[in-house]
Amino acid sequence: MRARRSNSREKILAAAADVARESGPGSLSLDAVASRAGVSKGGLLYNFPTKAKLMQGLVENFLNEFELALEARIAEASHESSLAAYIQLSADDCEKPKPSASWMFSAIAEDPDFLTPIKxxxxxxxxxxxxxxxxxxxxxxxxxxxEGLRSMNLFDSDVLSQKEHRLLISSLLEIAG
Amino acid sequence: MRARRSNSREKILAAAADVARESGPGSLSLDAVASRAGVSKGGLLYNFPTKAKLMQGLVENFLNEFELALEARIAEASHESSLAAYIQLSADDCEKPKPSASWMFSAIAEDPDFLTPIKxxxxxxxxxxxxxxxxxxxxxxxxxxxEGLRSMNLFDSDVLSQKEHRLLISSLLEIAG
DNA sequence: TTGACAACACCGTCCAGCCGGTACAGTAAA
DNA sequence: TTTACTGTACCGGCTGGACGGTGTTGTCAA
Structure with missing residues (x-):
């Protein structure tokens, strides 16, 4: 696809994630996203003709960014295994307490099939x-x-202390070899 | 709390879980649950005065059943550790391909605080x-x-083969000691 | 008689999607 | 250089329908 599109798309995508995180996945309405993005509802519908397309955009955006981050990690530490890179990337993602992907729940409620690309x-x-x-x-x-770590982060569970988090990661890296 | 109550409650709870699993978490409406349970909407609202109460009932029911199953496991195999019992209980729960807890997504969409008891x-x-x-x-x-295994089951991911599933469990039991 | 519903009409709210505009950038002929 | 046309990007009001919840009346077994 062409990436030189208007930056409204990115603004809208970010706004949707923000709304889901702050107001809850059940409050992710088109009106809320539009006003959050500083765009009219018509403008939103222009970029994403339907709510399903918006969800799809969220998923694709998420996947793209994750893939980019993973490849970067693997490239910049080529002496270690991909598994180790994946572990450390995930550790960093989950360390900061941001349930940044609450929008996923909205997508599932809309239609569970939105998970298919992620699976x-x-x-x-x-x-x-x-x-x-x-x-x-x-x-x-x-x-x-x-997977469990990411799940806990997604569900905003604060079961592990920072110390336990670090111990977990070091244990995993040891197991990974 | 009174369990000697009518069995409509259980029927309704089961129906809600069924609807969420089969029609998607976004389709869990009171009407759908009532008709699925073979109960009128008035009857449903008699047992659960509000949708939030229904969600709460789902969560409590889930937690009760899980706790019972866990205690039973621990009791019947008192020679092994609680961790081992937990691992094997979860393995059994996740082996059969039933995304039986899709209702959890509905609850989160309704209000993320419904997860608090589970956390x-x-x-x-x-x-x-x-x-x-x-x-x-x-x-x-x-x-x-x-946690990761349960997450994959919840999201209905079929990443692991049965063979891999079993290898994972035996590896975990070995680590658990 | 009372508790546990059934049946059903009805209300207010929320929301996705539609539609008729508007502003503007390019472009191409006159 | 002006005019006329075209497509893009966006605005904002509207509506039709779904859904949660209420109220009332009726039923039937314990």
């Missing part, structure tokens, strides 16, 4: 990591633990 | 497990990995 992405990532190790058991443990 | 329960469980081990690192890894 596909995860399958692909897992497959890739499998290709880089011969210790499947350790990979499974690390991959699932990171 | 409290998890904190309590984690604290209890901490009291039974001196290897915090291993506990963290196991606890988070189970």
């Amino acid at each position: 596909a992405f995860k399958r692909q990532l897992f497959k890739r990591l499998k290709g880089e190790t011969d210790d499947l058991g350790s990979l499974l443990v690390c991959f699932l633990a990171i | 409290a329960f998890k904190r309590q469980l984690f604290k209890r497990l901490k009291g039974e081990t001196d290897d915090l690192g291993s506990l963290l890894v196991c606890f988070l990995a189970i």
Whole structure:
């Protein structure tokens, strides 16, 4: 696609994430997003003809940014494994207490199928990591633990202290080898 | 609290879970739940005066059942640790492909605070497990990995094959010691 | 008689999507 | 250089429908 589009799209996407995070996933209405983005409702509908398209945009944006961040991590620390890079990226993402992806709940409520691209992405990532190790058991443990960490962050659970968070990460990195 | 009450409550709770699973969390309306439960809307509102009360009932029911199942597991295999029991209970819960808790998304959309009891329960469980081990690192890894497993089940992700699922569980049990 | 509903009409609110404008940038002929 | 036309980007009011919740009346078993 062309990226040189108006920056309203990005503003709207960011506004949607903000609204979901601050007012709750159930309050993500087109009016709320439009006013938050400093755009009229008509303007919003111009960029995203339907609410479903907005959700789709949110998902795609999320996936793109995550993929970019992961590739950057892997590239800048080429001496360590992709799994280690994934662990550390996730650790950083989840350390700051921002349930930044509450919009995901809105998307699921709209239609559970919006998760399909995310599931596909995860399958692909897992497959890739499998290709880089011969210790499947350790990979499974690390991959699932990171999944758990992300889940807790998404649900805004503050079960782990910072100290425990760091201990977890170091334990995972040790298991990952 | 009085469990000797009518069985309509249970029927309604089950119906709500069914509707959320089959029609999506966004379609969990009072009308849908009532008709699914074979109850009139008035009857539903007699048992749950408001939608929020219904959600609360869903959460409490879930927590009660989980706690009962966990205590039963721990009691019937008193030679192994509580952590091991928790791992195996979760493994069983997640093995059968039932995204049985989609209602949780509806509850979050309604009001994220509905998660508070669940978060409290998890904190309590984690604290209890901490009291039974001196290897915090291993506990963290196991606890988070189970969290990840439950998350994937909730999101209906089929990333892991059955073989991988079993390997994960055996790896976790080994780590748990 | 009372508790546990059924049946049903009805209200207020919220919200997605539609539609008729508007401002403006390019562009192309005259 | 002016005029006329075209497409883009956006505005904001409106509506039709869904949904949560209320109120009333009726039923039937314990």
